[in-house]
Amino acid sequence: MATLKERNVAILAVDGFEQVEMTGPRDSLQAAGARTVLISAKTDPILGMHHDKPGDRFPVDMTFLQAASEPVVFDALLLPGGVVNADEIRMQPKAQEFVRAMFKADKPVAVICHGAWLLISSGVVQNRTLTSWPSLRDDLVNAGAQWVDEEVVVDGSLVSSRKPDDIPAFSRAFIELLQSTTR
Numbered sequence: 001m002a003t004l005k006e007r008n009v010a011i012l013a014v015d016g017f018e019q020v021e022m023t024g025p026r027d028s029l030q031a032a033g034a035r036t037v038l039i040s041a042k043t044d045p046i047l048g049m050h051h052d053k054p055g056d057r058f059p060v061d062m063t064f065l066q067a068a069s070e071p072v073v074f075d076a077l078l079l080p081g082g083v084v085n086a087d088e089i090r091m092q093p094k095a096q097e098f099v100r101a102m103f104k105a106d107k108p109v110a111v112i113c114h115g116a117w118l119l120i121s122s123g124v125v126q127n128r129t130l131t132s133w134p135s136l137r138d139d140l141v142n143a144g145a146q147w148v149d150e151e152v153v154v155d156g157s158l159v160s161s162r163k164p165d166d167i168p169a170f171s172r173a174f175i176e177l178l179q180s181t182t183r
Contacts, residue, residue, distance in 0.1 A: 043062075064098060
């Protein structure tokens with residue numbers, strides 16, 4: 001198995017992210033050798049959620065503003081869901097800018113559940129096939145995407161899944177995509 005040593009994966013999130021949708025894939029990436037960097041609107045620790053119950057606080061490594069000035073140092077992007085997180089992060093211009101830069105560079109992007117709202121607001125889903133939490137179907141279709149109800153969908157450099165139950169397949173698909181890409 002190829003290692004992800006020296007691969008840098010950006011994780012974009014704000015308060016209210018679904019904790020397991022960040023920690024599950026992050027832990028799998030780190031076990032494969034990747035370095036993960038948690039990026040948020042400000043440097044204060046951010047709060048994860050267990051559905052509608054508060055979870056743990058996580059230290060932030062850098063801000064959207066800092067990351068937007070250097071997206072080239074990242075090899076991939078992970079976007080966890082969580083309704084509160086997804087609704088807030090989509091309104092962050094620097095987060096949108098970072099997403100657009102990753103898509104323009106055709107770098108692997110993994111998005112789960114409500115995280116696809118940031119992709120919609122960033123204008124990068126047109127003519128892409130992906131999945132999400134079912135309530136985002138209309139939003140994605142209206143933004144020009146083809147929505148499917150599958151555990152994991154890989155469309156070029158984009159990996160998507162619907163919900164926490166999909167995390168094992170989601171993490172495997174993202175790691176396989178990262179292993180197959182050249183730096």
